[in-house]
Amino acid sequence: MSHQLEIIGAEAREGLHEHLRFIYGEDTATEVLPRLLRLIEHHLAGRAPATQRPMLRERLGPGDALLITYGDQISAPDMTPLRTLGEVLERQLGGLISGVHILPFYPYTSDDGFSVVDYAQIDPQLGSWGDIALLASRFRLMFDAVVNHISASSDWFQRFLRDEAPHHEYFIVVDPTTDLTQVTRPRALPLLTPFETPSGVKHVWTTFSADQIDLNFANSAVMLEMIDILLLYAAQGAEFIRLDAIGYLWKEIGTRCIHLPQTHRMVQLWRSVFDIVAPHVTLITETNVPHADNISYFGDGQNEAQLVYQFPLAPLTLNAFAAGDAGHLTRWAAGLEQRTTETSFFNFLASHDGIGVMPAAGILSQAEIGDLVERTLRHGGHVSYKNNADGSQSPYELNIAFFDALSDPNDTRENDTQKIDRFVAAQAIMLALAGLPGIYIHSLFGSPSDHSGVALTGRYRSINRKSGSETRSRRN
Known part of the structure; x- marks a missing residue:
């Protein structure tokens, strides 16, 4: 380890050790640290570690804006969708947007990309890493890191189903008689999904669907795998990395299993790694939750995510127009503050998901949220619900194009x-x-709700995910 000591300074090394100690305990931290240092050294590829990180205010200015889009949103004959996207955006939006959030472009099996089969590959129907590199030469790119779960068809999970080491410990198996009523549920679906293995039926943790299998970050090997993937994304041109569904990452039975201290510390660990290898990368956490929980991912303003999604903005803006009264929106906006020069908000009104109403809790009354639900249904949309610990259900998001x-x-x-x-x-x-503003591509076009997409997939979120590719619609 002496060579690693020379490459990575004592202060940075001790910081990494402290994160590992908090998450895994002293014994595991001491055992895992050399492996983490070797991984960092591999990604440095002979470069010296960064000694300074550029300030967020130096990286983002008033002229920055990101377009949010799927990789297959725009298609043309004899050209990959990713290359077509770059050509069209440069021709039509050059100078108007500085970056692009390309929604998951990896091979997948469901949820329009958020059930990833292989984190390190590009979906061949979209293009190649070469196409991503070309886009990165023109625009600042945001990649999705779907860290909480992976596809049931992935190699990792297929090895789990065969009881193969080390992947037999990459996922979370729970006795189905365990009391899990305290667990926060973002979906009205079963939390555990049974799978046949050579050693018998195993009930596996699936926060979002039976095809999206939660990873076991209590296993340090999973943590190292994910750091390897995150650093790959930085090497492939990501300037922003979106940590999808990050709040659910750490599970501890007997708790709500959301926003646990280990989850925050994991993000801090990743931030520390990026500060060494790729300090220009900005982490953005996706936590569709009440505002106080959301901004907790800023950490102390220096050590966790630099950006968080401004989730209350969409429901509060919709309320202002629906009620003809901007009081809630104005008071909320007046209370916003940039904690430090190292943190900021990612502002958006529409995305590939619906309009989340949970972030408006405590700002809008239940009656006002109910009015938004009724308005959505009147305007031809749908409403998705989540299960509560007491057995009841609450509206989770409004599924409708923002224009409608x-x-x-x-x-x-x-x-x-x-x-x-x-x-x-x-x-x-x-x-x-x-x-930093984020403009969804369907907002750019003023697209209406895609009712045929919902009919085709049976999923409410398809109402706002119309693709330029019929292939994606069929696959989902």
Whole structure:
């Protein structure tokens, strides 16, 4: 380990050790640290570790904005979708956007990319790493790191199903008689899914669906695998890495299994690794939860995520237009503060997911949230629910195109100009707030709700995920 000591300074090394000690205990930390240092050295590839990190305010300015899109949103003959995307964006939006959040572009089996088969490969139907490199030469890229779960068809899980080491410990097996009522459920689906293995039926933790198998980060080998993947993304051109569903990462039976201290410390560990290998990379946490929980991922303002999603903005903006009263939105915005020069918000009104209503809890009353639910249904949308610990259900998100959420598509009393003006006004609010704006590609087009997509997939979220590729629709 002497060579590693020379490469990585004592202070950085001790910081890594302290993170590992907090998460795994002293014995495991001492055993794992040399492996982590070797992994870091591998990704440094002969470069010296970074001694300074560029300030966030130096990396982001008032002219920065990201477009959020799927890799197959735009297609053309004789060109891969990723290459087509780059060509069209440079031609049509050059100078207007500085970056692109390409939603998961890895091989997958469901959930429009969020059930990843192989973290290190590009879906061949989208293109190649060469196409990503070309995009990265033109735009600042955000990659998704779907860290909480992996596809049931992945090599890792298939090895688990064969009881093969070391993958037999990569996933979380729970006795189905265990009391799991305290666990926070973002879906109205079973938490455990049974699978046949040579050693018998195993009930495996599946937070989001039976095809999305939660990874066991209590196993330090999984942690090291994920750091390897994250550093690969940085090497392939990611300037922003979105930590999908990060709040659910650590499980501890008897707790809510969300926002646990080990989860925060894991993000801090990853931040420390990036500060050594790729300090230009910005971590952004995706936690569709009440505001106080959301901003907790800033840590102390220096040691955790640099960006968090501004989830309350969409429901509060919708409430302002629906009620004809911007009071809630104005008071909430007035109370926002940038904790440090090293943190900021990722502002958005629409994305590939629905409009989350949980972040508005405590700001809007239950009656006002109920009004948004009713409005969504009147305007032709759907509502997704989550299971509560007491057996009840609560609305989780509104599934509707934001254009239709603002204006009733069936209301013939308004002309298109009025509806467009309302939509543009909402976007102007988002763009005026401090932080990095993210514009969903369907907002760029003013797309209506895709009811045929819902009918085809049977999933409400498809209403806002219309693709330029029929292949993705069929696959889901």
